Amino acid sequence: LNFSVQILGSNSALAAHGRFPTAQVVQHNNSFFLIDCGEGTQMRMSHFHVKRSKIQHIFISHLHGDHYFGLIGLLTSYHLMGRTAPLTIYGPPLLEEIIQLQLNASNSQLGYTLQFVPTTTDGKQLIYDSPELQVFTFPLKHRIDTTGFLFQEKVGKRKINKSSTALLGLQANDFLSLRDGKNVAVNGHTFENESLTFAPPVARSYAYCSDTCFLPELKEYIQGVDLLYHEATFMQEEALKASQTFHSTTLQAGEIAKLAEVKQLVIGHFSSKYADLEAPLKEAKSVFPNTILAIEGSVFQIERAAIQHLNYSH
Numbered sequence: 055l056n057f058s059v060q061i062l063g064s065n066s067a068l069a070a071h072g073r074f075p076t077a078q079v080v081q082h083n084n085s086f087f088l089i090d091c092g093e094g095t096q097m098r099m100s101h102f103h104v105k106r107s108k109i110q111h112i113f114i115s116h117l118h119g120d121h122y123f124g125l126i127g128l129l130t131s132y133h134l135m136g137r138t139a140p141l142t143i144y145g146p147p148l149l150e151e152i153i154q155l156q157l158n159a160s161n162s163q164l165g166y167t168l169q170f171v172p173t174t175t176d177g178k179q180l181i182y183d184s185p186e187l188q189v190f191t192f193p194l195k196h197r198i199d200t201t202g203f204l205f206q207e208k209v210g211k212r213k214i215n216k217s218s219t220a221l222l223g224l225q226a227n228d229f230l231s232l233r234d235g236k237n238v239a240v241n242g243h244t245f246e247n248e249s250l251t252f253a254p255p256v257a258r259s260y261a262y263c264s265d266t267c268f269l270p271e272l273k274e275y276i277q278g279v280d281l282l283y284h285e286a287t288f289m290q291e292e293a294l295k296a297s298q299t300f301h302s303t304t305l306q307a308g309e310i311a312k313l314a315e316v317k318q319l320v321i322g323h324f325s326s327k328y329a330d331l332e333a334p335l336k337e338a339k340s341v342f343p344n345t346i347l348a349i350e351g352s353v354f355q356i357e358r359a360a361i362q363h364l365n366y367s368h
């Protein structure tokens with residue numbers, strides 16, 4: 055079952071050095087999610103051959119333009135392409151008004167249903183729930199209300215050990231009980247669940263920390279995730295500028311990854327002042343060695359054993 059994150063944009067504020075403002079596509083099995091939608095996201099989707107029509111949920115972290123100025127263009131293009139599948143947008147409450155104003159001003163009516171789910175910065179909130187996956191928001195600390203997003207797989211049911219001879223006398227409902235982790239009784243004999251089943255696959259997780267100043271409290275929301283994206287707008291020499299603008303440095307991103315004991319850190323939201331990203335990467339690695347860059351086009355496959363990193367090749 056596929057669980058992956060593709061980076062479409064990883065620059066902050068301006069597009070520069072061939073890098074675009076923030077956008078990512080998360081795939082979980084057959085579900086596709088867009089996180090943030092900076093200007094140019096549509097073009098990045100075409101460039102990287104993302105099947106944009108498959109996206110049914112869009113999550114916007116906050117209302118700084120580099121995280122949503124591509125949204126109205128994408129919504130309108132969906133209409134022009136004849137989309138009929140509903141689309142749900144999750145974001146700060148004002149975003150609904152902004153979208154409506156833009157649609158009203160151009161007298162546009164979309165040919166598909168647009169649903170809006172307002173986010174809040176009030177602790178950890180469940181905003182998406184399917185049989186396989188949950189998405190939560192959690193508060194970040196930035197100049198305006200901003201949330202991170204946690205994608206958490208649900209723990210699956212136990213697997214029946216088909217080679218067990220004890221299964222022979224069991225009824226259909228016994229198998230259901232076994233998959234739910236219960237013991238079963240046959241002819242007065244109780245079988246321990248563990249003797250007839252295997253543990254379910256380990257649940258995987260991805261956390262996206264959009265724009266934020268250094269915030270150690272994040273640890274409680276992202277503890278032990280398989281993959282953490284954390285902004286690292288500046289290198290440490292710009293720590294003052296980072297705190298003044300409510301952004302993080304490379305060392306601070308590494309520190310959060312270490313505090314939260316995540317398995318892999320990916321850093322992004324790079325300042326345009328860095329044409330070359332090797333120095334920021336090296337600095338983050340000095341705190342958290344298992345760090346990689348959010349190079350645009352890269353796909354991070356979240357495997358149960360480790361993260362597979364596939365660079366985009368043209």
Ligand SMILES: [Zn+2]
Nearest residue numbers: 067118120265
């Ligand atoms: Zn930003």
Ligand SMILES: [Zn+2]
Nearest residue numbers: 116118196265
């Ligand atoms: Zn921002």
